[in-house]
Amino acid sequence: MDTELFEKLYLAGCQILPDVKLSEYTTIRIGGPARAVIFPQNLDAFIDTLSILAEKNEHYKILGGGSNVVPPDEYKGIVVSTRALTGAKFSGNRAVVDCGLGIQRLIRLAASHGLSGLEFLSGLPGSLGGALFMNAGAFGGEIGDLVEEVAVLDDGFNIKLLKAEEIEFSYRSSSLSNYVILNATLKFSYAQPEKVLKEMEHILKRRLEKQPLDQPSAGSTFKRPRKDFYVGTTIDALGLKGLRVGGAEISRKHAGFIVNRGKATQEDVVRLIERVREIVYSTYNVKLETEVEIWKGGSYA
Numbered sequence: 001m002d003t004e005l006f007e008k009l010y011l012a013g014c015q016i017l018p019d020v021k022l023s024e025y026t027t028i029r030i031g032g033p034a035r036a037v038i039f040p041q042n043l044d045a046f047i048d049t050l051s052i053l054a055e056k057n058e059h060y061k062i063l064g065g066g067s068n069v070v071p072p073d074e075y076k077g078i079v080v081s082t083r084a085l086t087g088a089k090f091s092g093n094r095a096v097v098d099c100g101l102g103i104q105r106l107i108r109l110a111a112s113h114g115l116s117g118l119e120f121l122s123g124l125p126g127s128l129g130g131a132l133f134m135n136a137g138a139f140g141g142e143i144g145d146l147v148e149e150v151a152v153l154d155d156g157f158n159i160k161l162l163k164a165e166e167i168e169f170s171y172r173s174s175s176l177s178n179y180v181i182l183n184a185t186l187k188f189s190y191a192q193p194e195k196v197l198k199e200m201e202h203i204l205k206r207r208l209e210k211q212p213l214d215q216p217s218a219g220s221t222f223k224r225p226r227k228d229f230y231v232g233t234t235i236d237a238l239g240l241k242g243l244r245v246g247g248a249e250i251s252r253k254h255a256g257f258i259v260n261r262g263k264a265t266q267e268d269v270v271r272l273i274e275r276v277r278e279i280v281y282s283t284y285n286v287k288l289e290t291e292v293e294i295w296k297g298g299s300y301a
């Protein structure tokens with residue numbers, strides 16, 4: 001049955017890797033086998049892939065840089081990776097960028113065109129699509145602030161061009177999560193390339209000082225429930241650094257991160273999240289919402 005599907009996807013312009021462990025595609029290095037990871041080679045192939053999968057009633061997920069997701073031990077569906085969708089066209093102080101381009105590459109490309117604006121996301125391991133999906137932010141900036149227009153695919157597989165004013169961006173959330181993100185027009189400001197690269201280095205250094213970048217993680221585990229409630233500091237104050245379930249551990253460097261100390265599974269991460277949520281709720285009466293996305297395991301079958 002898969003052979004026919006894979007042939008169709010191949011003809012649509014995709015590379016196909018059957019029976020792949022998702023841990024190879026997530027920064028937290030968690031995730032068992034998926035039926036296949038599909039790599040559309042251009043935006044047309046991406047759109048065709050999604051419509052073929054929908055037509056065949058296949059359960060699928062889109063994966064960008066895999067830096068905000070925790071997949072299960074077995075995922076019975078198909079994963080569509082945007083990794084090969086890396087086009088970027090610069091003109092003046094604007095760029096039209098495909099969803100799969102990595103944010104770090106984008107910052108460097110912009111610098112090479114004498115453009116600045118996204119340096120605050122230096123060190124963020126995701127793709128443009130993933131960053132827009134959740135309005136990624138750091139050090140006082142949010143990616144939504146640079147957006148002029150985004151090309152998306154709606155539920156009916158129609159391409160829509162959404163202007164910035166038609167998109168809702170808020171803290172770690174955007175209305176773009178209702179769509180498939182194809183590409184975006186971003187507006188930068190002019191700057192000397194050396195200045196951009198220096199700022200990038202500065203931000204990276206600040207991150208390295210605070211965050212466990214040498215261990216697999218999916219970034220901040222929880223969203224800040226309100227502006228003045230710092231989750232990492234709170235978890236630290238509760239003495240929970242180093243708390244462990246299986247291979248998942250509250251980072252000893254930054255309590256806002258859960259790190260994979262070896263063979264962590266999704267279940268370990270979920271149980272650890274629940275422990276922390278219970279303790280924070282019983283102490284502060286505050287309910288924590290996860291920023292990381294826990295994938296369900298294709299239990300639709």
Ligand SMILES: Cc1cc2nc3c(=O)[nH]c(=O)nc-3n(C[C@H](O)[C@H](O)[C@H](O)COP(=O)(O)OP(=O)(O)OC[C@H]3O[C@@H](n4cnc5c(N)ncnc54)[C@H](O)[C@@H]3O)c2cc1C
Binds near residue numbers: 069125130137
């Ligand atoms: C070390 C580290 C540091 C981090 N620091 C930060 C930080 O400072 N600020 C911050 O905001 N986040 C941070 N993160 C979290 C993460 O990098 C961001 O959330 C990032 O934006 C996720 O992008 P991604 O491409 O990896 O998305 P993925 O993890 O691949 O996917 C996340 C979600 O986006 C969806 N998605 C991806 N591409 C598309 C598309 N084209 N169309 C529709 N849906 C799509 C996926 O289906 C999924 O639902 C950090 C993570 C790590 C590991």
